[in-house]
Amino acid sequence: MMEYDEKAARATERSYLEPEIVRQRIRTLDALALRAGERVLDVGCGPGLLAHDMALQVGVAGRVVGVDKSEAMLKLAQQRCAHLSQVEFKQGMAENLCAEDQSFHALACTQVLLYVPDVKQALSEMRRVLKPGGRIAVIETDWRSAVLTSNEQALTRKITAGWDDAVPSPNLPVQLGPLLREFDFTAIRVEAIPVLNTSYSADSFSAAMAKTVAAAAQERGLVSEAEARTWLDDLKRLEQARAYFFCVNRFLFSAVRA
Ligand SMILES: C[S@@+](CC[C@H](N)C(=O)[O-])C[C@H]1O[C@@H](n2cnc3c(N)ncnc32)[C@H](O)[C@@H]1O
Secondary structure (H helix, E strand, C coil): CCCCCHHHHHHHHHHCCCHHHHHHHHHHHHHHCCCCCCEEEEECCCCCHHHHHHHHHHCCCCEEEEEECCHHHHHHHHHHHCCCCCEEEEECECCECCCCCCCEEEEEEECCHHHCCCHHHHHHHHHHHEEEEEEEEEEEEEEEEEEECCCCHHHHHHHHHHHHHHCCCCCCHHHHHHHHHHCCEEEEEEEEEEEEECCCCCCCHHHHHHHHHHHHHHHCCCCCHHHHHHHHHHHHHHHHCCCCCEEEEEEEEEEEEC
């Protein structure tokens, strides 16, 4: 199971500061339509980028609580939001939220559920802590929608198939609508957010993911260290030839708790 140590947390933070993920946060904030004074929960808050932006919207009369299982991520989040008295971070699990029933007006869970073995338990917890009429925004990636240039097609197939097995839900978006309905969420809306990289720059989303996905395939014994390196080097060569292309779709689900 993918764990975020200090190195992985910093790599995610860097790639999540890139324009394509900044745009995703703007769309998440638009969907949640936060108001001053509201209480918001960020489940799997990571480096606290969204929590930071949400805190500016709810203001000092509001409250943003970020929960994450990774200590390294929480450290980055705390540093980022140290100047914002309306934000607090707690170590915890999406499947067992340390929060009272019906205590939040809104909740975000972006790029987290694919890692959670029991998605239904996490959704049940999110419903429990939201007030009736509370808004939710969930973002998930469908890794089966990934498009990538590569001169190493056989390795690409092995490595991407390895990612399919490395996370519990690599294509959760196709199930999320019915799952949200099952947990009494209504007014469900979904929009696609493509993450397109035509450059393999060091901090781009796809460069960070390529390293993560290659490492996961290597860890599972699907490719050797040399094969993982060959695959990554090919991506660098494509960049030098200005032939690099990557795109994957993320999906933003917004809904209201009945
Ligand atoms: C890809 S990062 C996304 C971070 C943040 N939501 C964002 O979009 O910027 C995934 C985060 O989910 C956290 N995570 C994974 N499984 C979790 C679980 N079961 N409970 C709480 N956090 C979890 C990880 O530690 C990591 O910080």
